[in-house]
Amino acid sequence: xxxxxxxxxxxxxxxxxxxxxLPAIGQESELQKAKLxxxxxxxxxxxxxxxxxxxxxxxxxxxxxxxxVARNAMANFxxxxxxxxxxxxxxxxxxxxxxxxxxxxxxxGDDEGAISDYDRGIELDSENTGAYVSxxxxxxxxxxxxxxxxxxxxxxxxxxxxxxxxxxxxxxxxELEEYVGAIDDYSKSIQLDDSEADVFSxxxxxxYNLDQLDEALEDFNKSIEMDPEDPIKYENxxxxxxxxxxxxxALADYNKSIELFDEDPDVYNMRGVVHYNxxxxxxxxxxxxxxxxxxxxxxxxxxxxxxxKAASEDYSGAVKDYSFSIELYPSDPExxxxxxxxxxAMGDNYDGCLDLNTARELGAEDIDEYLxxxxx
Numbered sequence: 001x002x003x004x005x006x007x008x009x010x011x012x013x014x015x016x017x018x019x020x021x022l023p024a025i026g027q028e029s030e031l032q033k034a035k036l037x038x039x040x041x042x043x044x045x046x047x048x049x050x051x052x053x054x055x056x057x058x059x060x061x062x063x064x065x066x067x068x069v070a071r072n073a074m075a076n077f078x079x080x081x082x083x084x085x086x087x088x089x090x091x092x093x094x095x096x097x098x099x100x101x102x103x104x105x106x107x108x109g110d111d112e113g114a115i116s117d118y119d120r121g122i123e124l125d126s127e128n129t130g131a132y133v134s135x136x137x138x139x140x141x142x143x144x145x146x147x148x149x150x151x152x153x154x155x156x157x158x159x160x161x162x163x164x165x166x167x168x169x170x171x172x173x174x175e176l177e178e179y180v181g182a183i184d185d186y187s188k189s190i191q192l193d194d195s196e197a198d199v200f201s202x203x204x205x206x207x208y209n210l211d212q213l214d215e216a217l218e219d220f221n222k223s224i225e226m227d228p229e230d231p232i233k234y235e236n237x238x239x240x241x242x243x244x245x246x247x248x249x250a251l252a253d254y255n256k257s258i259e260l261f262d263e264d265p266d267v268y269n270m271r272g273v274v275h276y277n278x279x280x281x282x283x284x285x286x287x288x289x290x291x292x293x294x295x296x297x298x299x300x301x302x303x304x305x306x307x308x309k310a311a312s313e314d315y316s317g318a319v320k321d322y323s324f325s326i327e328l329y330p331s332d333p334e335x336x337x338x339x340x341x342x343x344x345a346m347g348d349n350y351d352g353c354l355d356l357n358t359a360r361e362l363g364a365e366d367i368d369e370y371l372x373x374x375x376x
Contacts, residue, residue, distance in 0.1 A: 095124035163192035197226035265294035333364035
């Protein structure tokens, strides 16, 4: 049946109203493709689809936010911030956009700006666990350890099964030298997820700092078993062996650490300490020298090499190394004391006593007996 003209006009108007309130079929498909690409981490494709969709739907805050997520994932942080700005302009109470913009600012190193956005996002959505975690990292970067501790604690309160939050809070506790609490958090993290070798290693360090050497060794053994290619784990276990006087085992671990990564001066320095304890002074000097070649700004390396040289009766070489150390750190009384004793061993009592007096002025302990013996 043919529709009368007046009815056809009304019908057309109805169609227009309905269609005007919904995206066109092609536009809806573009949005679906964009969301699928984002879910599948095809970020470049997602950006293209979102851009096409936004050109026809410029007031869709979620589309801007999601395109920002894709851009952030591709390290296009400034463009991501632009998208989040649009989303927030469309809805000033859009919590997710503030939190995501905070992430982009965090990635740009703008920790203060990130915290400002996380604050606003949390104000709008106080149950967002991820926002607390992200804000904690930004606070940590700004050396606000107490603030970071609070945020990780809040994340744990909201999600008690979050193994990463326990781990990160443990790291903060360890830096605050709250080793007992740190061990508790590491243990809880392991209870929730025992697949991360680093958590065992970190717990081992906390136990080492409490002189729980047996437990620390157990943790380091486990971490090495799980990740045998990490040089730091061997270095950590070597510390336990050294503390126990098991120098052969410590040397084996330092050797393995250097085999895996041969550009860490601290490992050469610590292996030198083991050689020194074994009275292998030539080997110790060689290790300290390698440490200095890698980093000639650390006075400890020069001090340690000087000790081995003095033990080998190379007092002139020891004095030179102590002098290098003093140039780098001129307020260490122990270095002046040791240089003074090395000079006195060379027969230079005058300069040696000057160093001993400087050591006393800097606060060296038990210095009077040396002055009495050598500087009458």
